Amino acid sequence: MGLHAVAQAPAINIVEVRQVSMAFGAGLSRHVVFEDISFDVELGEFLCIVGSSGCGKTTLLRQIAGLQKPTSGSVVFNGEPITRPTQDKAIVFQDYSKALLPWRTVEGNVALSLEVAGASASLIKSEVDELLSKTGLQAAAKKYPAQLSGGMQQRVQIARSLAQRPKIILMDEPFGALDAITRQALQDELQMLARERSMTVVFITHDLEEALYLGDSVIVLASNPGRIVKQIDVNLERPRRQLETRENSTFLRLRHELHGLIGRH
Amino acid sequence: MLSSWRSIAVPAAVLLLWEFAAAFRFVDLEFISRPSHIMIAAISGLADGSFLYATWQTLEACVFGLTIALVVGVLTGIFLGLSPFAEFISRPSLEGLRSIPSIAFAPLTLLLFGFGLPMEGLIIAYACLWPILITTIAAVRNIEPRLLEIAAALEMSPATRVRKIVIPAMLPRVLVGLRTAAGFALVVSVTVEILINPRGLGYGLIIAQQSLRIDVMYAYLVWLAVIGLIVNALVRLADREVVV
Amino acid sequence: MIRATCRALAAILFTLLVFVVWQAAIDSGLVNRIFVAAPLSAIDVIAERAANGTLWTTTAATAQRLLAGWIAAVGIAMLLGTAVGNSRAAHQYLSPTLEFFRPLPASAVIPVAVLFFGLTTKMSTFVIAFGALWPVLLSAIHGFVSVPRELREVASTLEMGRLRYIFTIAIPSASVDIMAGLRISLSLALILTVVTEMQASLPGLGYELFLAQRTYRSADLYAGLMTLGVFGFLINQALLLTERRLMRWKLA
Numbered sequence: 001m002g003l004h005a006v007a008q009a010p011a012i013n014i015v016e017v018r019q020v021s022m023a024f025g026a027g028l029s030r031h032v033v034f035e036d037i038s039f040d041v042e043l044g045e046f047l048c049i050v051g052s053s054g055c056g057k058t059t060l061l062r063q064i065a066g067l068q069k070p071t072s073g074s075v076v077f078n079g080e081p082i083t084r085p086t087q088d089k090a091i092v093f094q095d096y097s098k099a100l101l102p103w104r105t106v107e108g109n110v111a112l113s114l115e116v117a118g119a120s121a122s123l124i125k126s127e128v129d130e131l132l133s134k135t136g137l138q139a140a141a142k143k144y145p146a147q148l149s150g151g152m153q154q155r156v157q158i159a160r161s162l163a164q165r166p167k168i169i170l171m172d173e174p175f176g177a178l179d180a181i182t183r184q185a186l187q188d189e190l191q192m193l194a195r196e197r198s199m200t201v202v203f204i205t206h207d208l209e210e211a212l213y214l215g216d217s218v219i220v221l222a223s224n225p226g227r228i229v230k231q232i233d234v235n236l237e238r239p240r241r242q243l244e245t246r247e248n249s250t251f252l253r254l255r256h257e258l259h260g261l262i263g264r265h
Numbered sequence: 266m267l268s269s270w271r272s273i274a275v276p277a278a279v280l281l282l283w284e285f286a287a288a289f290r291f292v293d294l295e296f297i298s299r300p301s302h303i304m305i306a307a308i309s310g311l312a313d314g315s316f317l318y319a320t321w322q323t324l325e326a327c328v329f330g331l332t333i334a335l336v337v338g339v340l341t342g343i344f345l346g347l348s349p350f351a352e353f354i355s356r357p358s359l360e361g362l363r364s365i366p367s368i369a370f371a372p373l374t375l376l377l378f379g380f381g382l383p384m385e386g387l388i389i390a391y392a393c394l395w396p397i398l399i400t401t402i403a404a405v406r407n408i409e410p411r412l413l414e415i416a417a418a419l420e421m422s423p424a425t426r427v428r429k430i431v432i433p434a435m436l437p438r439v440l441v442g443l444r445t446a447a448g449f450a451l452v453v454s455v456t457v458e459i460l461i462n463p464r465g466l467g468y469g470l471i472i473a474q475q476s477l478r479i480d481v482m483y484a485y486l487v488w489l490a491v492i493g494l495i496v497n498a499l500v501r502l503a504d505r506e507v508v509v
Numbered sequence: 510m511i512r513a514t515c516r517a518l519a520a521i522l523f524t525l526l527v528f529v530v531w532q533a534a535i536d537s538g539l540v541n542r543i544f545v546a547a548p549l550s551a552i553d554v555i556a557e558r559a560a561n562g563t564l565w566t567t568t569a570a571t572a573q574r575l576l577a578g579w580i581a582a583v584g585i586a587m588l589l590g591t592a593v594g595n596s597r598a599a600h601q602y603l604s605p606t607l608e609f610f611r612p613l614p615a616s617a618v619i620p621v622a623v624l625f626f627g628l629t630t631k632m633s634t635f636v637i638a639f640g641a642l643w644p645v646l647l648s649a650i651h652g653f654v655s656v657p658r659e660l661r662e663v664a665s666t667l668e669m670g671r672l673r674y675i676f677t678i679a680i681p682s683a684s685v686d687i688m689a690g691l692r693i694s695l696s697l698a699l700i701l702t703v704v705t706e707m708q709a710s711l712p713g714l715g716y717e718l719f720l721a722q723r724t725y726r727s728a729d730l731y732a733g734l735m736t737l738g739v740f741g742f743l744i745n746q747a748l749l750l751t752e753r754r755l756m757r758w759k760l761a
Contacts, residue, residue, distance in 0.1 A: 067662055085666040098657035103681045103758045112677075116667045144758050164667065272605030296625055353516055354523040364741035365734055366700045369715065371707070372722030373730055377544050448612070456616035456704055467617070474620035482620055486613075493612030 014168055014200055015041035015064055020073030022059050022226075033059055034226025037073070039219055041168070046194055046201045048211035051221030052262060057204045058172050060226075064202060065091045065170050078167065087113070090161035092171040096153040100145040106132070106156050107141045113164040127163060134193065135159045151182035158190070168200040175210070184242050187214060191240060208262060212254055213240055220261050229261045298480040307484035315469070316488055323458065323465035323492075326382055327450040330389025334446060338394050339439065342401025352402060359398075367392035367453055371461060381464070385457045392453045393446035400442025404435040444500045451496055455489065466492070546727040554732035568740060571702055571713035574630065575744075578637025579698040583691065585638070586645035594653025595671070595679055604650060611647055615640030615697060616704055623708070633705035641698040648690025652683025685759065688752050695748055699741055714740065 021035035034056035041047050051057050062068040063075055066085040075082045077089065085091075093099040100109050107128055114124045132138045135155045145153050154174055161169055175183040191214055194201055205211050211218045212234055220230045236250055245251055280300050286292050287299035298306075310316040345352040367388050374384035412434055416426045458467025466489055473482035528548045534540045535547040558564035593599045593607070618639050619632075626632035656679055664674045680687075706715030714737050721729035 065666065067665070085662070085668070087666065087668050089666065091662065091666055093659045093662075095659060099659040099663060101660070101678065101681070103684070112663075113667050115677075116669055116673065146758075271601045275602050276606045276609075350516075350519075354520045357520055357524045358527050361738050361742065364745065365738040366696075366703050366741060368700055368704050368707075369718055369734055369737050372718045373734070376722050376725070376727070376730070451612075452614040452616065455614040456700070459616055459619050460704060460707055470617060471620045471623075474624050479624070482624070486617055486621070489617050490609065490613045493614065494609070497612045 012043040013040040014043045014078060015202070016076040017041075017060075017064070018074050018076070020060070020063065020070040020075060022056060022063070022068075023071045032225040034221070037221075037226070037228055039228065039231060041200060041202060043200055044198045046191075046199075046203065046214060046216045047219065048203045048205060048215030048217070049219045049221060050205055050208050050211040050258075050262065051226070052206055052223055054226075055221040055223035056226035057221055060221075061091075061170050061172050061202060061204050064168075065089050067091075087117070087164050088167040090164045090166035090169045092154075092157050092161050092169065092174045094173045094176050096150065096157050096177075097145070099157055100153060100160075102145050105142050105144055106137055106148070106159075109145065109156050110137075110159045110163050112160060131159045131162055134162075135189065149182070150178050151186060154178065154186060155189070158193070162193070162197075168202065171201065171203045173204050173206065176205070176207075183210075188242065190214065191238070195238060208255065208258055209246065212236075212251055212258070213242075213245060218254075218258065220258055222261070230258065232258070295477075295479070298483050302480040303483045303487065306478075306480040307488060310481065310484055310488070316466075316485070319464075319466045319469045319485075320488075320492060323451070323454050323467070326385045326389060326454045326457075326465065327447075329382060329386035330391075330454070331393050331443075331446060331450050333386070333390035334393035334397055335443065337390070338397030338442070339401050342398045342439075343405055345398075346402040346405025363395050368456055368460070371457055375461060380462055385454060385462050385464070388457055389450050389453050392449045396445040396449065397439070397442040400438045400445075401435070404438035407438070408434045440504055444504060447496060447500050451493060543725065543727060546731040548731070550728040551731035551735055554728050555736060558732070564736065567712065567714055567717060568736070570711075571706065571715065571740070572744075574633055574706075574711070574713065575637065575698055575702040578634045578702065579641050579695060581634070581638040582641035582694060582698065583645055586642040586649060586690075586694075587687075589642075590646045590649030590653065591675060591680070594650040594683070595675055600650070600654065607647065607650070611643060615643070615701060619705065619708060628709035630709075630711060632709060633702070633711055636705050637698050637701045640701045641694040644693040644697060645687065645690040648686045648693075649683060652686030653679050655686070656682045684756065688756065692745075692748060692752075695744065696741075699744070703737070 017037060017039050020037045022033040023035070024031045024033070037060065049057050049060065059068060063070050064077070064082070066077075066082045066089060082089075101112065104112070110128050110131055111124050114127055119127070129138075132141055135158060137152065137155055137159060140148055140152055145156065148156070157174070175186055178186065187210065190201075193199065203211070203214060215234050217231065217233045219228055221227065222229045232254065234254065236245055236248060283292075283297075284300045287294060287297060307316070345355065370388050370391060371384070374387050378384040378387070408431060412430050413426075416430050421429065454465060455467040455470075458465040459471045460467075462468065466485060470482060470485040470489070473479070473485055531548050535542055535545065555564065558567075593603050616636075619636055622632045622636045622639075626635060660678055660682060661674075664678050669677065702713070703715035703718075705711065706713040707719045710716055710719070714733060718730060718733040718737075721727070721733055
């Protein structure tokens with residue numbers, strides 16, 4: 001009875017995107033990146049947005065982060081319209097080499113958000129230690145980003161965003177620049193972290209399989225102009241596994257269904 | 266469009282204020298001239314040829330010095346670049362020499378050659394030698410080995426190899442050194458002229474100050490800035506044309 | 510290990526060889542003693558000056574003026590550079606004008622300084638400071654403007670205040686450019702120190718060279734050049750070592 005009641009409880013939307021559009025220029029030279037995009041992100045949901053280049057998915061993410069303003073429409077976060085970037089919306093960039101502080105060690109980078117928040121030295125130390133062990137970075141704690149591989153650097157970015165204690169984590173094709181093996185390892189680490197901490201994640205990718213593998217739901221964006229073509233729920237068991245899940249019949253069916261949508265547009 | 270308005274907004278405002286302040290004697294005209302007077306002095310200096318003659322003298326010295334620096338620098342640089350041993354053993358002497366500011370040689374060249382073009386040209390040559398030498402050594406060291414392998418595979422003669430592979434491969438870096446050197450040349454020549462050598466723009470500048478023709482002095486200063494910009498732009502243009 | 514020692518020895522030997530050949534050229538009368546002094550005579554002069562103390566006082570006089578001017582330049586340049594580099598408005602309004610002054614030879618300001626201050630130490634300090642601040646200013650602005658967009662966005666996401674951003678992110682990010690600017694400005698400061706000393710007959714290493722030329726003492730002249738060379742080398746090394754300590758992360 002209790003379980004049933006919980007299942008019936010209404011989902012809380014942490015982000016509400018309403019008829020958002022983005023365009024540059026005016027008149028003849030007006031270029032519409034995307035228009036009339038609406039969707040919700042539920043608390044605790046792992047939402048993947050997938051589309052080919054030019055559909056504006058990065059721009060959309062940056063609008064949710066508060067780094068850009070839409071030309072029209074609104075984005076609401078936690079019931080309030082977004083006006084600027086804040087601590088509770090963490091963002092993980094694709095280009096990790098530019099997003100980390102090269103003059104600080106791994107520890108120093110992860111500690112950054114805690115320092116800004118004014119935490120005490122002992123609190124910083126314990127939090128950083130915990131995050132480093134959660135992301136497999138203890139051994140590299142005293143190294144500088146330039147000494148680490150791409151996958152390790154991306155883990156540092158993830159650890160740093162977790163240190164912010166954000167309400168939502170926005171990830172812009174974070175594994176795009178990594179080799180396939182590292183990518184798969186990070187996918188699994190990410191999904192484990194997301195489960196453990198009941199994280200809300202918006203994950204951008206151009207890789208349909210990655211989107212289906214990681215997401216609770218997937219939004220497919222078309223380009224020229226960008227718009228939502230399809231939004232589906234991914235009802236696959238968790239934890240997902242690289243081999244079994246990718247061979248699962250539901251997975252394959254969804255893959256078929258969505259593949260055509262991306263290719264066509 | 267907006268950015269170009271913004272870039273001249275501040276200097277334009279400053280010039281206007283300055284003109285106004287000088288016209289109404291808010292500033293001491295013995296030290297600061299009116300911008301309009303400066304412009305008049307500059308125009309008359311250009312019209313009567315004195316500015317252009319001084320510019321010619323300064324540039325003459327620069328070219329003299331740069332040419333010597335280029336020849337000595339490239340030849341020595343190629344030699345030292347090809348022989349790491351030679352470069353290593355000569356390093357203490359070269360580093361020591363390099364640490365002496367070129368202007369310190371002014372008394373010496375004055376002693377040796379007296380006033381005039383050679384003493385100034387040699388100081389410029391000394392100052393410009395170092396960027397050219399260093400970049401030439403680097404250029405020789407960094408010739409892509411694969412290119413040399415191709416030359417061997419095509420059985421090129423040494424002369425052809427130098428002409429078709431070595432020189433084009435070295436050119437970009439050496440040009441960077443030349444660009445730095447050209448900047449040095451102008452600074453050093455003007456410095457020597459201000460200090461002791463009675464020729465060129467620097468001399469015009471200091472004489473104007475000493476004879477209390479303040480507007481002429483500032484006019485020379487503005488003209489120098491313009492010359493500096495032109496030389497800079499020409500070098501950058503040459504860089505693009507030759508390399509690309 | 511042995512190879513390294515052999516090479517070091519060869520370098521020392523070669524340097525000594527240069528001196529030997531130089532000395533021989535003078536002794537044999539091949540080169541006129543009036544124009545080119547013998548290295549031994551020059552070293553004699555240096556030893557004499559070291560003994561009677563003038564070497565140290567002269568060097569100290571030059572060093573003092575150099576450092577006063579250079580530190581003033583760096584201070585002003587950093588303040589101005591931080592303000593202009595971190596404010597888009599200031600950058601748009603001021604940078605083009607500042608860039609206009611970049612190709613102007615620093616020494617061109619000497620006559621203006623003489624006009625205002627006469628042939629005094631103040632003139633010298635002003636010229637050194639004015640000349641040496643441009644490389645640092647322009648490279649600092651460039652460094653601040655080049656902070657990667659991602660880092661700036663991380664800072665705004667973490668809701669960093671402007672001052673905190675400047676010290677935690679902007680300055681370290683710009684430090685590579687700033688260091689390059691410092692190196693150039695230090696060499697420039699040395700040149701301007703020597704020039705203004707000669708111009709205004711201020712006591713120091715530069716002025717000594719002028720005196721030597723006027724009195725036709727070539728041994729003094731060469732001694733002065735050697736001293737200046739060593740002095741210049743030492744201050745550049747000092748900066749290099751400081752740079753290495755501060756920028757350890759770059760070498761990692």
